[in-house]
Amino acid sequence: MLGCANNGGETPRSSCLSERDGGTNGVNPSSPVVNNVAWDAIGFCQEDARSNFNIFVFAVDPDSPLLELTFDVNVPSCTQVSGGYNVFVLSCPNDGPATGVACAEDPDGNFSSLVEFTFQPCQTDDCIQSPDACDLLGVDPES
Numbered sequence: 001m002l003g004c005a006n007n008g009g010e011t012p013r014s015s016c017l018s019e020r021d022g023g024t025n026g027v028n029p030s031s032p033v034v035n036n037v038a039w040d041a042i043g044f045c046q047e048d049a050r051s052n053f054n055i056f057v058f059a060v061d062p063d064s065p066l067l068e069l070t071f072d073v074n075v076p077s078c079t080q081v082s083g084g085y086n087v088f089v090l091s092c093p094n095d096g097p098a099t100g101v102a103c104a105e106d107p108d109g110n111f112s113s114l115v116e117f118t119f120q121p122c123q124t125d126d127c128i129q130s131p132d133a134c135d136l137l138g139v140d141p142e143s
Helices: none
Strands: 033-041 051-060 070-074 079-084 087-092 098-105 115-119
Touching (some): 033 098, 051 098, 070 087
Antiparallel strands (some): 033 051
């Protein structure tokens, strides 16, 4: 899993995927809301051949500055290459659709609801342009 926070030079990460029992899990009005996930293939991409993808997570929060939010992404069929703030680089096999989840956490420990997204091999897209590719759990992606 990937995420972001300033941990003294260590790889930044959020606990919004690993510690779902803590925080408020998207039910508190102070929780962040993931309002879009976008993805694009980096460089040359071919079906049935591993390549890298950028995964971008966008969120809003009613009571925390955006730069204080942390994010996490997990796509089980892909491998983490790097990550920072809201951008994650994953290496994916491009042998079929890849499905993952994303979330955000604010400094008070409030978690967003999980957002599930699915992307096709070598595809560049996002949840707003292709709402059928994402389950924003009842959140209007234009909010």
